[in-house]
C-alpha cells in the first residue's frame with residue numbers, strides 16, 4: 001500500500017515549487033530491489049545516496065512508524081557517515097514520545113518533525129541551508145550540538161488546505177498490486193486526522209491532537225473519485241481512525257458518494273459507539289464494504305481501565321448485526337491481556353468473539369498489546385516490559401529483524417518498547433499469544449460447530465479452547481470425535497465453501513456462483529418472503545440446506 005503521508009508531503013513541496021523525490025523503501029524491499037537481510041540498511045542508504053547524487057538534494061527525510069524507527073536510524077547513521085553536510089530529518093507517528101531522546105542519543109540525526117507536517121516541511125526546505133531556527137513543530141540540533149525545540153505548530157483548521165496526493169512520485173498502484181496480489185488494489189486515502197480519545201494503547205490522539213478533523217466530505221469524495229484515474233486502483237481505504245465521529249460529516253460523505261455513483265468500494269476504521277443502523281445502512285448504500293472496529297475488550301471494566309471512553313451500556317453484538325444488515329463486513333479487533341483483564345474478563349471477551357462469529361461474514365482479529373512509547377501503557381509499563389522469544393510483536397509486524405536493528409533495540413530498550421510485552425508473566429503471555437493466533441481462525445471457520453460443542457459440554461469458549469489444545473489434535477478431529485460437527489458455510493475470497501462432515505472426515509466443496517450469490521444475501525437484512533420474491537424457489541432450497549445442517 002503506498003504511504004499517504006509521503007504522498008501529501010510530496011504534494012506540499014511540489015505545490016510550493018520545491019523539488020522533491022519520493023521513495024517507498026518498504027515497497028522496494030517487497031519488490032526485491034532491496035535485500036530483506038542484514039544488508040538492508042546499507043542498501044537503503046546507497047539507494048538514497050544515489051538519488052542524492054542525481055538530484056543534488058539538501059535534505060533526506062525518513063518517515064517512520066514505531067516498527068520502522070530502528071531501520072530508519074540505521075539508514076540515517078550510514079547517510080551521515082557518507083555525507084557530513086546533508087540535513088537528515090525524521091518524522092511520522094513512530095517518533096511519538098521519543099522526539100527529544102532521538103536527538104539526544106543519535107548525533108547523526110539533525111531534526112525530528114512533530115505531528116502534521118505539510119506546512120512544516122515547506123518551511124524547513126525554505127530554511128535550508130540556514131537551519132530550522134524559528135520553524136514551528138520541530139526539534140533540532142543546533143551548531144553547538146544542543147537539542148532545541150521550535151514553537152508548537154497549530155494543526156490545520158481546515159483540511160481543504162491540504163495539497164493533493166503526489167501519486168506521480170511513487171510507483172503505480174499496479175506495481176504495488178504485483179506484490180500484494182492480483183485481487184488487491186486497496187488504496188489508502190488520508191481522510192482525516194486526530195482523535196478526541198486517548199486509549200491507553202494508542203498514540204493517535206497524542207500525535208495528531210485530541211481533535212478529530214475529517215477531510216471535508218466533497219473533497220474526500222473528490223479524492224476517492226481520483227482513484228478512477230489511477231490504473232489498477234480498486235478499493236479505497238480511508239485512513240482516519242474514527243469514521244463517524246462527526247456523524248453529519250459521515251452522512252454527508254455517504255450522500256455525496258451515493259449521488260456520484262463512483263463504483264469504488266471503500267472501507268473505514270471506526271468506533272462501535274459511533275455507528276448506528278441508519279449510518280451503517282447509508283454507508284453500505286454508498287459503497288462501504290468493510291469496517292475495522294476497535295472493540296478491544298468485551299468487558300466494560302477493562303475498556304474503562306484502558307480509557308476507551310465507551311459506554312458500558314453499548315450492545316456490541318447489535319452493532320455487528322447492524323453491519324451485517326447493511327452488507328458491511330466488520331473486522332472485530334480485540335486486545336488480549338490489557339491491564340484489568342482477569343480470567344473472568346478474558347472469558348467474557350472470548351465468549352463475545354464466539355457469539356460474534358455466528359453472525360454472517362465477521363472477521364476476528366485478536367492481538368496482544370505492545371506498550372509502545374508515547375501512549376499511556378508505554379508510560380506506565382514501558383520500563384518493566386520485556387520482549388518474549390517466540391511472541392512476535394504485533395506493533396512491529398516483521399520489522400526489527402536485521403542485525404543493525406536488533407543492536408539498536410538492545411542498546412536502547414526504553415525507546416523500542418514496541419518490541420516488548422506488558423510485564424504479566426511468561427506463561428500467561430504465551431497462553432494469550434496462542435489463543436490470539438489460533439482461536440480466530442477456528443471461530444471464523446466453524447462458528448456453529450464451536451457453539452454447539454460449547455452447548456453440548458455446557459462450557460464457555462475458553463474451556464472449549466483448552467479442551468481442544470489438551471486433545472493434541474486439530475479442532476476438526478475434536479469436533480468429529482464429539483459427533484457434533486455441524487455443516488458450515490464459509491465465505492472465501494472467491495466464493496462460498498460448504499464444509500460438511502462425512503464418515504471419512506471433512507469434505508469441503510465450493511458452491512457454484514448462483515448458489516453462492518444467493519447465500520451471500522442471507523445476512524438477515526431480508527425476510528425469507530422477500531428473498532422468495534427475488535429468487536423464486538429459494539424457500540425450498542433453504543429447507544434442503546437446513547436438512548443438511550448447513551444453515552439453521
Ligand code: B12
Pocket residue numbers: 001002003004005006008009026060061062063064065066067068089090091092093094095096113115116117118121188190202203204239240241372374394395396397398399
Ligand atoms: C495506512 C496505515 C498503514 C499502512 C501503511 C501504508 C504505508 N505504506 O505507509 C499499512 C496497512 C501497511 C500499515 C501497517 C502497519 N501499521 Co499502520 N497505519 C496506517 C494508518 C491507518 C494511516 C497512516 C497514514 O498514512 N496517515 C495519514 C498520513 C497523512 O499521516 P502520516 O503518515 O503520519 O504523515 C504525516 C506526519 O506523520 C508527517 N510525517 C510523516 N513522515 C514524515 C517524515 C518527515 C521527514 C517529516 C518532516 C514529516 C513526516 O507528515 C505527514 C503529513 O502531515 C495509521 C493510523 C493513522 N491515522 O495515522 C496506522 C498506524 C500508523 N499504523 C500503526 C501500526 C502499529 C501498524 C502495524 C504495526 C500494524 C500491524 N500489526 O499490522 C503495521 C506496521 C508495518 C511495518 N512493519 O512497517 C500505528 C503506528 C503506531 C506508532 N506509534 O508507530 C498507527 C498510528 C495506527 C494506530 N492507531 O496505532 N499501516
Ligand code: SF4
Pocket residue numbers: 195196197198199202203204205241242271294308
Ligand atoms: S484507539 Fe481509536 S478511539 Fe482510541 S485513541 Fe486510538 S484512534 Fe482514538
